[in-house]
Amino acid sequence: MENAQLITLSRQTALRNQLTVVANNMANLNTSGYKAQRLNFEEYLMPVAEATEFPTPDETLSYVHDYATTFNFSEGGIRTTDNPFDLAVEGDGFFAVQMEDGTEAFTRNGAFHLDVGGTLVTATGRPVLTEGGPISFTTEDGQVEIARDGTISSELGARGRIRLVDFEDKQSLLQLGENLYVGNEPLPIQPIRGVVQGALEEANVDGVVEMTRLIEITRAYESVTKMQSDMDELRKTAIQTLGTLQA
Structure with a gap:
């Protein structure tokens, strides 16, 4: 040739x-x-x-x-929705979710909902992590509110805080599919200021x-x-x- x-x-x-x-x-x-x-x-x-x-x-x-x-x-636009469990991140940060083997993966897709057991999960059913691990709600919680700093509150009081992490080198992240990434040494974001309830980040x-x-x-x-x-x-x-x- x-x-x-x-x-x-x-x-x-x-x-x-x-x-x-x-x-x-x-x-x-x-x-x-x-x-x-x-x-x-x-x-x-x-x-x-x-x-x-x-x-x-x-x-x-x-x-x-x-x-x-x-x-x-770069950030995508923020679109409001009618789902109180939809979350968007303004600025840096990734939501942490729990994989089937117990390890963590990370995503910017905040299209969350409650499964049949009341656990906050992703669109594909993986538990969304707070600083204390997965979180579940019952009918006694009533209306759930999530503040800009990620604090989760219900009629029963404070329930936890959404876990957000970031990475020094985002290009080192590996894509798993389903809009999930894995990476080494995730850095907790403190203080959290950019969580928007009832909204989703659009694709960029x-x-x-x-x-x-x-x-x-x-x-x-x-x-x-x-x-x-x-x-x-x-x-x-x-x-x-x-x-x-x-x-």
Whole structure:
């Protein structure tokens, strides 16, 4: 395989991965607390590929390398809802939730509700953590209020405080799916000032920007594909011409 083909294949692979990222952003346009992702590229310089038939030691080829996916952790807009257990975070911070194995995961999606046992859980049924662990309510609690500092109160009095954490390096977080992240050494936020009850943070995805990127990626992929087709046609013509001359 010629070096030109290897380079265009590296570009096609990067474009395919970029398309996956953009499509995922578009799919989560209406997901509360979702953070847009970006695929980062770099130029990867290397000597002539071993597959070439005519190596040139002094030549360095430039490939495309998609080396990392990063998150845009800027805040999304705040949208009010009619659910008193919907929570949004203004500023830095992640809600802590309990996974099936007892470990913690973190999210900006505050679409919470009470399960059949009265436990405050995420949309997928995972317990939301307070500073004292999961919290449950009964009919005796009556109306539940959650203050800006995360303090949870009911007709029975103070019930606890929502646990919010942050990370020194948010880009080190690993995405689990379902808008959940895991990370090492979460830092408790003190004092808490940004909890908004009866509201949700919208995704920070700009639909117009993502659609523009989608068009650009599609056009770039078509251009690279045409280049490969032209090279194949050129090679085919060269082989036919050489075959005619030898005959």
